[in-house]
Amino acid sequence: MAAVAxxxxxxxxxxxxxxxxxxxxxxxxxxxGYFMARNLAAHRAANTGSGPxxxxxxxxxxxxxxxxxxxxxxxxxxxxxxxxxLECDVVFTSLASDAVVKAVYEKFADALKVRHHGxxxxxxxxxxxxxxxxxxxLPDAGSSGELDxxxxxxxxxxxxxxxxxxxxxxxxxAKLICVxxxxxxxxxxxxxxxxxxxxxxxxxxxxxxxxxxxFKLIGNSMILGSLEILAEAFTLSxxxxxxxxxxxxxxxxxxxxxxxxxxxxxxxxxxFDGKTGFAxxxxxxxxxxxxxxxxxxNSPMPVVDxxxxxxxxxxxxxxxxxxxNSAAYEVIDWSALIAGTRVAAGLDAFDSAQEVC
Numbered sequence: 001m002a003a004v005a006x007x008x009x010x011x012x013x014x015x016x017x018x019x020x021x022x023x024x025x026x027x028x029x030x031x032x033g034y035f036m037a038r039n040l041a042a043h044r045a046a047n048t049g050s051g052p053x054x055x056x057x058x059x060x061x062x063x064x065x066x067x068x069x070x071x072x073x074x075x076x077x078x079x080x081x082x083x084x085x086l087e088c089d090v091v092f093t094s095l096a097s098d099a100v101v102k103a104v105y106e107k108f109a110d111a112l113k114v115r116h117h118g119x120x121x122x123x124x125x126x127x128x129x130x131x132x133x134x135x136x137x138l139p140d141a142g143s144s145g146e147l148d149x150x151x152x153x154x155x156x157x158x159x160x161x162x163x164x165x166x167x168x169x170x171x172x173x174a175k176l177i178c179v180x181x182x183x184x185x186x187x188x189x190x191x192x193x194x195x196x197x198x199x200x201x202x203x204x205x206x207x208x209x210x211x212x213x214x215f216k217l218i219g220n221s222m223i224l225g226s227l228e229i230l231a232e233a234f235t236l237s238x239x240x241x242x243x244x245x246x247x248x249x250x251x252x253x254x255x256x257x258x259x260x261x262x263x264x265x266x267x268x269x270x271x272f273d274g275k276t277g278f279a280x281x282x283x284x285x286x287x288x289x290x291x292x293x294x295x296x297x298n299s300p301m302p303v304v305d306x307x308x309x310x311x312x313x314x315x316x317x318x319x320x321x322x323x324x325n326s327a328a329y330e331v332i333d334w335s336a337l338i339a340g341t342r343v344a345a346g347l348d349a350f351d352s353a354q355e356v357c
Contacts, residue, residue, distance in 0.1 A: 009195050010204040011188040024193065025054040025088035027081060027104060029062035031275075032164070033094030035171035036198050037075075038066055040092075043174075043197035045074045052076040056084045082111035090193065092162070098143055105147050112154045144181075144209040158186040161209045163216035164199060167262060167277065174198055181205040181212035217293055220286045221304050224334075226259040228307040231338035234267055234352075235345050244268045244352060266335040270352055274331030280318075283334030284311050310340025317349045 024044070026037040041053035055063050056078040067075040078084040085091055085108040095101045148159050160182035170176050176199035180187045184207065191202040205211040230251070234244035248268045251260050266272065274280060287308040294301050314336045321327035328350065339349035348354035 008201045009191050010202060011191050013192060014185070014188055022089035022189070022193075023051065023054065023087060025056070025078065025084040025091040026094075027056045027084060027091060028094035028096075029055060029057040029066060030094060030096065031168045032171045033057075034062060034066065035168060036092070036094060036164075036176070038070065039171075039174045040193070040197045041066070041070055041074045045070075047197075054078050054084055054088050056081055081107045085111050086115055090190065101143065102146070102150075105150050109150045109154060112151075112157060144213055148209055158183040159209060160186050160190050161212040162190065162194075163213055165216070165219055166199075167258075169262075170258075171198075175200045178202045179205055179212045179215055181209050182207065214293065217286065217290050221290045221301055223259050223263075224283070224287060224290070224307040225301075225303040226257075227263055227335055227337055228303050228310065230260065230264050230267055231310065231341045234264075234338060235341040235347065238342075238347060238352065239345055263335045266333060267338045268352070270328075270350060272332045272336040272350060273329045274333045274336075275329075277333035277335065279331045280311055280315050280334045280336055281331075283337070284308065284315070287311065307337055310337040313340035313343060314338075314349065317343070321350075 024040070026033065026040065029037055037053060037055055041055075044050050044053060052072070052074050054076050055066060057063050060077070063075075063077040067077055078087070081104060091108070093101070093104060095104060144159075144161050151157050151159050160180055162178060162180050164171075164176040164178050166176040174196060178191070178194045178199040178201065180191060180202055181204075187204060191204075195202050203215075205215055233247055233251075237244050237247040245268045248264050251264050266277065287304055290301065290304050291308065293299075294304070311334060314332060317339055318327060318329075318332050318336070322330075332350075336350065342352075343349050
């Protein structure tokens with residue numbers, strides 16, 4: 001197994017003989033989930049000698065693609081969500097919305113209840129540890145308690161909330177930061193499955209399931225703030241006759257953090273394709289969750305308010321372009337919020353090559 005820095009996993013290895021090689025499942029092969037599942041399957045095959053990763057996706061094409069890429073010895077396609085949860089000891093999910101998350105976990109719970117119904121008391125049962133590994137499109141932190149209620153009455157079943165930090169490129173490179181909250185033993189098992197197979201580091205947010213998604217929102221608020229700062233600086237640069245690309249060079253020298261580098265490049269090159277990044281609808285949802293959180297705790301974040309407004313502006317302009325069949329992209333990335341600052345300053349929303357109005 002690849003060497004991992006001691007600080008990368010805040011948990012000791014599960015004790016032998018308690019530690020076992022589990023059957024692991026993965027539900028959701030979207031822009032993040034595909035890479036996470038691929039890396040997990042490849043790492044397990046190379047380092048643990050375990051069986052294939054079970055995968056399931058509403059669209060089976062992604063499952064077939066992954067199996068073809070890695071081979072049937074590393075990836076097995078489940079026929080249903082119910083089969084996935086019944087045949088696996090640990091199930092990871094990467095899902096699109098609150099409604100989808102709830103529906104999927106209700107299916108899991110129904111299947112597990114049927115499994116346990118009618119068994120003699122004390123009969124052997126599998127330990128199920130469900131971890132939500134979702135990158136950006138994060139369900140509301142309060143929904144974690146609802147999911148726990150759905151699963152908590154099922155014997156030997158534990159929920160671990162597990163959002164991750166990093167864009168699809170970081171998922172592809174297995175460089176995500178994994179944040180875990182929930183039952184301690186379950187987190188310990190999950191952390192050693194995820195690092196280094198999927199991420200470079202795991203963080204422990206304690207036993208309260210809501211803490212991990214709350215922490216994710218705090219992190220995303222910083223990314224939103226970074227986007228807003230970049231958008232305002234690049235727009236001012238263009239208005240003063242200094243190209244945004246020159247200001248971007250300063251960003252790379254002075255602030256070489258991934259959000260500044262990656263999203264700054266998208267802004268200066270007008271690369272707003274949401275299908276290869278993080279769609280603006282997801283950014284608006286995150287901003288809405290953050291604004292609800294700051295309202296609850298009386299902790300203002302005006303930069304998030306500004307970013308939210310500029311994303312709304314960008315989405316409205318893009319929707320009109322779609323109506324007129326003039327949109328460059330079917331879906332726009334949340335870095336397109338720069339359209340809000342550009343329009344306010346009299347510039348073209350999505351084309352930085354246009355002259356100042």
